[in-house]
Amino acid sequence: MDAVRRTLAILGTILVSDALLSGCAPAQPQTDPVVMASIQGILGNAQAQNDLEAIAALEDLVVTRAEVDEAAERMRACWSDAGLRLDEHGPNPLDGWWPEIDVFWDDMDEEEGLALSRDCQDRYFLNISSAYRLSGMDEIAEDVLPDLLACVERRDVEVPAGAANLGDLLPEGPDDPAFEIVRACADTAVYANGYAAYSITLI
Structure with a gap:
């Protein structure tokens, strides 16, 4: 097939x-x-x-x-x-x-x-x-966000106050120094909450 x-x-x-x-x-x-x-x-x-x-x-x-x-x-x-x-x-x-x-x-x-x-x-x-x-990024799903932020913080990445979307976490886009850490934490947080698929989409 x-x-x-x-x-x-x-x-x-x-x-x-x-x-x-x-x-x-x-x-x-x-x-x-x-x-x-x-x-x-x-x-x-x-x-x-x-x-x-x-x-x-x-x-x-x-x-x-x-x-x-x-x-x-x-x-x-x-x-x-x-x-x-x-x-x-x-x-x-x-x-x-x-x-x-x-x-x-x-x-x-x-x-x-x-x-x-x-x-x-x-x-x-x-x-x-x-x-x-x-026109602007929508927010990360409410059940995924806490797990993602906690994971990123454990990896010693500074999280801006009120961070709610990918632009907040990766202000420099794919060139951001935290990019690989956010990707790894996204893997963990998304699948831990039962989602089957995700994409990191950035301008």
Whole structure:
């Protein structure tokens, strides 16, 4: 059986992207000129691709949680319509929204299945999810956060007061000196709380 674990469903893997259950914060209007320019660039991509859903979501330069969830549903429907089989693990516990999904193409060859999978993701999810992440990171799941913070502190990493998301723990992104420690502690905390999949997704 040919199968792939897409970028939406990577177990214990670090995803560094250029484009984040409980405690989710709504997207807020951006005032940072660099972030606004990046979102405007994504809107330009959507307009060039005639991605009408993304254009509607991005016109105000803010993507809400509801809009990104709707985009994920369109992507799922596209996968199903293409004959792909899905195995869902729920939202990523480290950011609260990134969908953890295994995509299988049982009777297709790998090249065809991968192309279909990527096409659905690119058409229905990429623009909106990239802009949503730029709007700010959602919080780590409430049951995972205490275990993750305790593990990091035991490894002598200073945790900022009120830390609640990956940006707080890794202010320098993938180049942060604590990156490998946070990854190891994420492994422990996520699986100890019964989650099947997670991704560390950073701007």
